[in-house]
Amino acid sequence: MTEHGADHVLVDTGRISDDVRSIVPGGVDAAVELVGTPTLPDTLAATRVHGTVCFTGMLSNDWTVPDFYPIGYLPNGVRLTGYGGESTDLPAAVLQDCLDKIADGRIALGPPQVYRLEEIREAHSDMEHNRSVGKLVVRIDNL
The missing domain is CATH 3.40.50.720 (NAD(P)-binding Rossmann-like Domain)
Known part of the structure; x- marks a missing residue:
């Protein structure tokens, strides 16, 4: 942080x-x-x-x-x-400013936690129990 x-x-x-x-x-x-x-x-x-x-x-x-x-x-x-x-209540200019800062590196989102589809229960449990910081991503292979 x-x-x-x-x-x-x-x-x-x-x-x-x-x-x-x-x-x-x-x-x-x-x-x-x-x-x-x-x-x-x-x-x-x-x-x-x-x-x-x-x-x-x-x-x-x-x-x-x-x-x-x-x-x-x-x-x-x-x-x-x-x-x-x-x-939609967020003014477009405010959203664009945030996106611009992410794009040029002034705001870093941090690494996401990546799970495989068969780990979906673990991902949900980690989210519910605050065991992960940032975004959780479920990767679906072979689709």
Whole structure:
């Protein structure tokens, strides 16, 4: 991650707000929540007063917050917003800029993890259990 420009790398165990606040004591300005409702409270706890959390991911497959009570759930002063748009919502110029950076080497995507078709169960398990970083590719030979 540091080779790709990250200043700090934290392994997300589902409870990283204390680690985040050891780096940024007042909390981060903004955060994007990609995992879902199980980790949302910790993401909110890592965010400063008047900071914003954008809830956009559901990788956990937990879709709701049981008995959601906003005043008890949200830290004072932390804003929560959501995004559920489509790829077509991304302005073409922004996408093109990203593609140009990939093409000329300013953004490196890292090596993909490649599996054979008969390893599809292992690939799915590795994805579900976060044992692989980056893209997973299933190679289909002889088609």
